[in-house]
Amino acid sequence: MVESRNPLASFHRTYSERLAGLSGSEALPLHKFRLTWNAFARLLDLKYEDSFKCDTCGLQPPVVICDGTTIGLNKKLLEPIPDTERESSHHDHPVDNGTKHSDRVFIPNPKIRKLLLQYSSTTHPTEKPFSCEEYKTMIQLMKKNDHLHSLTRFIDLISDQGRNLIAPREFSPFLQDLSKNSPTSAILQLPEQSKAKQYIKEVIHGLDIFSSENQRKLEIIQQDAPVIFDFLSGYGRTAYGVPREVRHLLRDVLLRARNSYAFSNNRTEDNIDYPAPQEDPIACFPCLPKHRGKPVYSLDRTSDRHRRGEDACKKLSNKHPTLSPGIFTMHCMHGVCYGFQAMRQVESPEIPFNILTTRFTKAPEIVIYDNSCRLHQYCLNREPRYFMNTTFLVDRLHWKNHTGF
Known part of the structure; x- marks a missing residue:
């Protein structure tokens, strides 16, 4: 399965057909086969950190290329959002770092x-x-x-x-x-x-x-x-x-x-209180563990986000009744994947923003994303100082569809 790079379900279907043709016996059901495979994988001495790291870019790549894919999962398999890193104190006192x-x-x-x-x-x-x-x-x-x-x-x-x-x-x-x-x-x-x-x-x-x-x-x-x-x-x-x-x-x-x-309300980086980090069970970033949690930003609690330009370039998506929207991936400039995350909601700038702010101790120098227009606005509305030296780019294939820059 690993050598052929087939999904687990496809491998199980092929294996079941071959087993039935050779001996007439039935293979394990898919759900039991999945549990067996996951238990076996945990016993292997695999260094995932080496597989999800570029030897040239190191632990935190200076240039990242990110995008969402439409590889959907059954929504029932996705665990709910952990709420422990959003304490009540952060709800009562949202962070307001953004500029107008x-x-x-x-x-x-x-x-x-x-x-x-x-x-x-x-x-x-x-x-x-x-x-x-x-x-x-x-x-x-x-x-x-x-x-x-x-x-x-x-x-x-x-x-x-x-x-x-x-x-x-x-x-x-x-x-x-x-x-x-x-x-x-x-x-x-x-x-x-x-x-x-x-x-x-x-x-x-x-x-x-x-x-x-x-x-x-x-x-x-x-x-x-x-x-x-x-x-x-x-x-x-x-x-x-x-x-x-x-x-x-x-x-x-x-x-x-x-x-x-510029910081709003005369804030400085020293007086920002961020919640403690907690890993998301549906994300895999072996070389990029979370170093801080995501607070509640004041703009997240307002309904009229267009006042800060977040509707400059909208990315339209359709929801599937049973499947998740897909998987969001992040690569370095050499094509090495640094991790991925299953998306609970349709793709939006919030997903790459959360990855960049909670898993990177320093913002990348260049971020390439097909919706960088909105991502740039989203970052300036919440963490402008953090992205002060970051350049946001749209790839040539998607550039014609954007009007934000």
């Missing part, structure tokens, strides 16, 4: 976002052109927000004081990114200590990034922050280096991105 969605997006006002998207979009003959009145309304609304003053001055610059009602093509992608209802940190996806972010800060303080001696720095920005590189390249080099309006806008973008990871 309105503080994470660059433009909180949906009307401004819509007008900026119209201004920066490539016009089409059948579309209504961006009018002068709409331009004036957009500028007036922007001036009411302090952190949008740099964006206002930049748009005035590239539009020649409103004479051009269509954004230059070289700046359209960057302005469209700013007009999205997504965290500003998702546009950059740069760890705090990355070289690219450091070089962008130098540009903000007046570095001439286009000079020959800074060519290597420009290449790193191009590689790690292509959105910023394209934006800088759109304006190019002037006699005075990068224009002041461009530098001030980059400054405000970085400041806004940093808001995604």
Whole structure:
């Protein structure tokens, strides 16, 4: 069975057919055969830790690839959720570490976002052109927000004081990114200590990034922050280096991105009380035992989660009347499985979030998941500081179906 990699039920069916054909006798029923096999497996001296660990990545892989499968189990075989790690004290005092969605997006006002998207979009003959009145309304609304003053001055610059009602093509992608209802940190996806972010800060303080001696720095920005590189390249080099309006806008973008990871209510990591860990009987992570329990977050108790952007990209699933939704797996970049967990409910960002926060002592550098749009929002709503240096990516196959980033 192990060598052929057949499921237990398939192996038992084949074994029963062969036994009946050879001797006419009946094999053990499936439920007894399962109990016998499990008892035999417990007697074997198997080092599961070695089988679920990559020799290159070690105990905690820096890059994880996770996804759910539709290999369902009989729901009756799944044990109920252990409630011992959610004590009453944690229900009475839920953890509130998350940041507000309105503080994470660059433009909180949906009307401004819509007008900026119209201004920066490539016009089409059948579309209504961006009018002068709409331009004036957009500028007036922007001036009411302090952190949008740099964006206002930049748009005035590239539009020649409103004479051009269509954004230059070289700046359209960057302005469209700013007009999205997504965290500003998702546009950059740069760890705090990355070289690219450091070089962008130098540009903000007046570095001439286009000079020959800074060519290597420009290449790193191009590689790690292509959105910023394209934006800088759109304006190019002037006699005075990068224009002041461009530098001030980059400054405000970085400041806004940093808001995604600020503790709410002046909390710090030292005063967060997490429950004790307890292993889930339907999960198997031999190299990743739980080091802490999962608390009750304040957002888990609210019904209007869309206020923090968790409905940006929904993943629709159908429930089966007798089978579980499937199994959630986690691999490293070399294809080694670090563990799996049977899903009691339909797949959601809560499953990878629980694995990453309770089994990893440090968040992975890169998380690749087909629903990273919602997972990123989910993490920022609950543990933003923990994922401060984590990059969330969607694989190329699923990218076209997502709108969250």
